[in-house]
Amino acid sequence: MDRKNKPLGDLSTNFWSKEFRCICPKCRRKKVRVSDLLLFKLEMLRISLGNKPIIILSGNRCPEENKHIGGHPDSAHIPTPAGKGADVKIKGVKPIDIGLAAEKIGGMRIGIAKWGCHLDVKPPSPSRFWIYVGKKPIYSAKIENESLLKFYKIVMGKEGK
Numbered sequence: 627m628d629r630k631n632k633p634l635g636d637l638s639t640n641f642w643s644k645e646f647r648c649i650c651p652k653c654r655r656k657k658v659r660v661s662d663l664l665l666f667k668l669e670m671l672r673i674s675l676g677n678k679p680i681i682i683l684s685g686n687r688c689p690e691e692n693k694h695i696g697g698h699p700d701s702a703h704i705p706t707p708a709g710k711g712a713d714v715k716i717k718g719v720k721p722i723d724i725g726l727a728a729e730k731i732g733g734m735r736i737g738i739a740k741w742g743c744h745l746d747v748k749p750p751s752p753s754r755f756w757i758y759v760g761k762k763p764i765y766s767a768k769i770e771n772e773s774l775l776k777f778y779k780i781v782m783g784k785e786g787k
């Protein structure tokens with residue numbers, strides 16, 4: 627393969643399985659499985675936001691780990707058999723802007739939090755949208771950018787940086 631076009635990551639051009647590994651000790655040797663569709667969307671997201679590295683805060687989660695951290699029982703992070711969700715952040719990009727870029731790409735469910743965004747390609751998709759305060763989703767709707775931005779400002783106030 628041409629060196630220049632060689633994918634860097636072992637999952638896709640920019641993503642490595644180690645980034646998506648469940649963090650619990652039991653999963654250390656387990657094969658990491660991530661939905662190809664999710665990887666494709668994440669690569670598109672990266673390009674659409676200026677090719678800045680996307681930091682994976684949480685990828686796969688086994689059911690035990692998901693329960694442990696208080697995740698939704700039906701979480702897209704749980705591989706079935708591939709994980710369809712990721713929590714991401716990008717240095718220097720506001721979570722709301724990640725969310726809006728993801729919405730433009732389409733076909734993702736989007737959760738916006740202070741720490742970044744939850745993105746997944748689990749049905750029903752596209753476009754279920756929610757905002758978290760702490761762990762609680764307090765707004766859930768089809769994305770309509772104007773009302774979303776207004777709502778985001780109200781909820782996040784000065785912290786919505």
Ligand SMILES: [Zn+2]
Nearest residue numbers: 648650653688
């Ligand atoms: Zn695990």
Ligand SMILES: [Zn+2]
Nearest residue numbers: 711712713744
């Ligand atoms: Zn998540």
